[in-house]
Amino acid sequence: MTHLPDRLIAGYRNFMAGRYSSESDRYRALAKDGQSPKTMVIACCDSRAAPETIFDCGPGELFVVRNVANLVPPYAPDGQHHGTSAALEFAVQSLKVKHIVVMGHGRCGGIGAALNRSAEPLSPGDFIGKWMGLVKPAAEALAENEMMTKAERQTALERISIRYQVENLRSFPCVKILEDKGRLTLHGAWFDISSGELWVMDPKTGDFERPDFE
Amino acid sequence: MTHLPDRLIAGYRNFMAGRYSSESDRYRALAKDGQSPKTMVIACCDSRAAPETIFDCGPGELFVVRNVANLVPPYAPDGQHHGTSAALEFAVQSLKVKHIVVMGHGRCGGIGAALNRSAEPLSPGDFIGKWMGLVKPAAEALAENEMMTKAERQTALERISIRYQVENLRSFPCVKILEDKGRLTLHGAWFDISSGELWVMDPKTGDFERPDFE
Amino acid sequence: MTHLPDRLIAGYRNFMAGRYSSESDRYRALAKDGQSPKTMVIACCDSRAAPETIFDCGPGELFVVRNVANLVPPYAPDGQHHGTSAALEFAVQSLKVKHIVVMGHGRCGGIGAALNRSAEPLSPGDFIGKWMGLVKPAAEALAENEMMTKAERQTALERISIRYQVENLRSFPCVKILEDKGRLTLHGAWFDISSGELWVMDPKTGDFERPDFE
Amino acid sequence: MTHLPDRLIAGYRNFMAGRYSSESDRYRALAKDGQSPKTMVIACCDSRAAPETIFDCGPGELFVVRNVANLVPPYAPDGQHHGTSAALEFAVQSLKVKHIVVMGHGRCGGIGAALNRSAEPLSPGDFIGKWMGLVKPAAEALAENEMMTKAERQTALERISIRYQVENLRSFPCVKILEDKGRLTLHGAWFDISSGELWVMDPKTGDFERPDFE
Known part of the structure; x- marks a missing residue:
């Protein structure tokens, strides 16, 4: 068997x-x-938001990192084992992708955990707490805004975080240089599990808007 | 637009x-x-090996981490930002998945890089070099084996690495305890991009075999 | 002529x-x-958001107050000329409406003015500034949140304000009493001019969601 | 649901x-x-007299204030929350509308209440009584005129009131100045719910007449 x-x-x-x-x-x-994908996607582990499904992509099309809450730790050449940074480096410098898409989604468990840090850590190591610490300042500022509902705070942080991760991408010299030369384009997107809608980040304003199919 | x-x-x-x-x-x-996937898959970023495609899974079925070469850094509660460990903790302790599958694949770029460390690092940060350092001892041992072809060394390291990663999973107390109680099962699998074949690790012997459908 | x-x-x-x-x-x-509308709508003056159009309602169906940003000044029996309070009293006590809907909308000029109070007042009387002062605390708290984009702050305040206005309705004894008796129901809604979408407030959570037509 | x-x-x-x-x-x-309506309409909340319906106007055409009996409280820069004044200021100074139409209608409940002030106030706050106090002198003068039928008094006050409100518009400096410069035109209209007829105020005489279509 x-x-x-x-x-x-x-x-x-x-x-x-x-x-x-x-x-x-x-x-x-x-x-x-060998593979020669044009696009790297940094997505969440969530079982409801697989990039290949949402973009209906076949083999060879998307180079995909998936971690909790689709985060990009900022550039830190310190000798540690940085999985996302390694994938980024490989995609940009070896595969020479033309696009990087940070794709978040609604009802993200990691973002929810970041907003609710009064909870007990899941383990002595508290890996999820430390990982989500990457969005801690934004989470704390939002957590105090009691005028917004819990769901609104969650969506707001999901989108703020995508903007932060796109900014973190630029902390990597190889990304910044290629973007400045026009050889690499950075994108943000947010997927609504319930409605199936994809909201795309406007690179100028940072706003998320649904694509216009007309 | x-x-x-x-x-x-x-x-x-x-x-x-x-x-x-x-x-x-x-x-x-x-x-x-909310999601309640029964299975976590730790897979590679490779554009040719998306778990949802290979397992024909729909939304809600697979909680997926993807990093270069589907690695599991060993348990290290040191305060750093461990993306894979965070995802593992979340899957096991919050989502209470029943299965974890480490899925590697043929012609893996990360494994190839590990076998060929004479190459120049891709960047001063050398994230990919450090990340693939997680399989360094095995890579070095194999690299010296000149009796095997380059392709054989590659496949061998891909499979050796899967076994290592399954072992690393057990370094996390929450995994070890639940596996011992029979509530969590660990699996290894290797996907052959060319033939589409999936080879499954025998948990007793560590061998990879094709599933018998009939 | x-x-x-x-x-x-x-x-x-x-x-x-x-x-x-x-x-x-x-x-x-x-x-x-005579008229016997079942529903009162408190809507904005905005030329793009007429309730009769959006709800495709004919004569006799909707009793409609329209002021800038669809506000409900809180109960203040002080002898002043309170237009919205007068309409509310008339709808609830004379017409005995069964539903009151506070309907806001995207890109609301009044809300925009509230978020941008550094601008010069439009006139010595500064009526718009004083009127929008009804949402001043929320506007000031949001204006400081620089993690959200300008458009996100605007949408957030539009929705926060709708929740506030629904709450203000309850400051009127006649509304509170009838709601408690189950004879009057309060609703919130938000209209997206661009997409034509109507988002309806969940009375339990305060979240805005699109109606499910299925 | x-x-x-x-x-x-x-x-x-x-x-x-x-x-x-x-x-x-x-x-x-x-x-x-953004909106750029050319016309502001000050209309009644009445469910039978929606301006967009009567003028068959689409999105973006009419900036609409609706309060009980389509009143315009006179200019009073006193720091209170004047909803109608705020809307007027916004329409004239921000949107720069070219026309303001005060539209009344037959069988107006607010006007009826003003004519029948022997009735008990609807609430201790008596918002409707105080709001309709804006036409009190005219109402009292008419109420004593027992030669007119009740319906005639009602129609008479409806039209007197429209003329008053147009006059009140001129108490706002911004309206007066622009009207004098020929950049803003003030109108009065009265809608007969039963016959569907619209009667338009002659600006010179103050009379209400039916438009001649041929």
């Missing part, structure tokens, strides 16, 4: 009979030639 | 007309009730 | 040939029997 | 499928460019 949850085995069989079967040439070419 | 690559806008329209349209009830319920 | 702008004369001719012509019986009955 | 009366939800669906659907470009442009 295969040591994998049944659901995954069943899903994998669908994949083989479906997508792989119809796209085997593409998979073979991607294996032979 | 929407500030997002055209391909993503087009893909998003497909999503809305297709998957979202046919599953809007599910999305709404997932938004209202 | 009629002393009325040409556009209004032309529009009135359309009304007579159209709506009045097809609904003359209804108009006659409404004149004879 | 949406917290809004069913009738409004149904009406809103009609709006979206009808007017918004056919005029979405206009709504989007109005949202983007």
Whole structure:
């Protein structure tokens, strides 16, 4: 018996009979030639917000980092193991992606945890608390605003955070230089799980707006 | 004009007309009730190996971390910002997932970099070098093995690394305790981009085998 | 020549040939029997947000107050000329409406003025400044939040204000008593001029959500 | 379930499928460019006399104040919250409207209340009594005229009041100055709910006459 949850085995069989079967040439070419995605997406681990699903993208299209709350720790060349920074460096300098999209989403558990830090830490290590500490100042400032509802504070922080992460991307010299040269474009987006709507950040104002299909 | 690559806008329209349209009830319920995925997947950023695609999973099914080479830094409660550890803690202690799958894949760029450390670092920060340092001992040991081809060394390290990462998961007390109680199961898998084959790790032997469908 | 702008004369001719012509019986009955609207709407003067248009309502359906930014000054039985309070009293005690809807909207000029009080007053009387002083505390608290964009602060204040106005309604004894008896229901709504969307306030959480048509 | 009366939800669906659907470009442009209505209408809250309906006007055309009996409290820069004065100031000085129309109507409940002040006040605050006090001298003079029928007194006061309100508009310096310069025109109109007729005030004589369409 295969040591994998049944659901995954069943899903994998669908994949083989479906997508792989119809796209085997593409998979073979991607294996032979290597990947050359044009876009990096920094997304959340949340099970409801997979970038490939939302953007209906196939193999080879998106280079995807997923961490809790789609954060980008600011540039810190200190010898630690920085997973997101490593992925960023690899995407920009090796793969030479043209676009980086920071994609957040509504009802994000990490953002919720940041807004509610009176709760007990989940573990002595309190990894989630420390990780979400990356948005601590904004979370604390918002948490005091009792005129906004809990849900409004959550959405506000989700969007403030996306703007912060896009700004953090620019703290990496390789990103800043390529953006200044017009070879790399940074984007922000926010996905509404309930309605399926994608709100896109206006790079000038920072506002999130729904794309106009007309 | 929407500030997002055209391909993503087009893909998003497909999503809305297709998957979202046919599953809007599910999305709404997932938004209202919150996510409760049974499985966490730790996968690579690689554009050719999206877990949702390979396991044909829909919204709400997989909680997914993606970093370069699907690594799990060992437990280190040191106050740093550990993105993967934070996601792990959140999945296990808040979401109470039942399964964690470490999924690697063939032709992994991160593994290739680890095997080829004579190359110049990509940047002064050398984030990718430091990140892949997590598999450094195995990489160095293999790199000296000139009897294996380059491709064989690559595949070997990809699989060795998956076993290491599963072992690193056990360095987290919350994982170890729940696994010992039978409430959490750890898995390893390796995806062959070219053939579309999924190889699953045998938990007893550590071997990777193809699932037997019949 | 009629002393009325040409556009209004032309529009009135359309009304007579159209709506009045097809609904003359209804108009006659409404004149004879008096009005008995079930709903009072407190809306903004803004030319883009007429309640009868947005709710597609005909003669006799909505009792409508319109002032800048759809405000409800709190109960103040002080002998002054309180236009909104007079309308409220008339609607609740004479007409016995069953519902009161406070309807705000996006890009509200009054709310914008409240958020930007460094500007010179429009006149020595500064009526707009004093009127919008009714949301001054919320406006000042939000104006300091530089993490939110200008547009986000505007939307936030528009919604905070609607919640305040609904609360102010309850400062009127006649409203409070009837609401407690279940004979009167208070509602909040926010109209997005650009998309035409109506967001409805959840009375429990205060959140604004789009109605679900399914 | 949406917290809004069913009738409004149904009406809103009609709006979206009808007017918004056919005029979405206009709504989007109005949202983007802001409103620039040429006309301000000061109308009554009455459910049977919506200006947009009577003048068949679309989004962006009319800036509308609605209070009980379409009154204009005279200029009083005293620091109180004057809703109608604030709207007037905003329309004239910010929006720079070219026309102001005071529109009254037959069978007006507010005017009726002013004529019948022997009745008990509706509430201890008696907001409606104090608000209609703005036409008190005229009301008292008419109430004593027992040669006119009740309905005649009512119509008479409705029209007297419109002339008073137009005069009150001129007590605002900004209105007086612009009218003298020919940049702003003041109008009076009276709507007959039963017949649908609109009677327009002759600015020279003060008489109300039906527009001649041919």
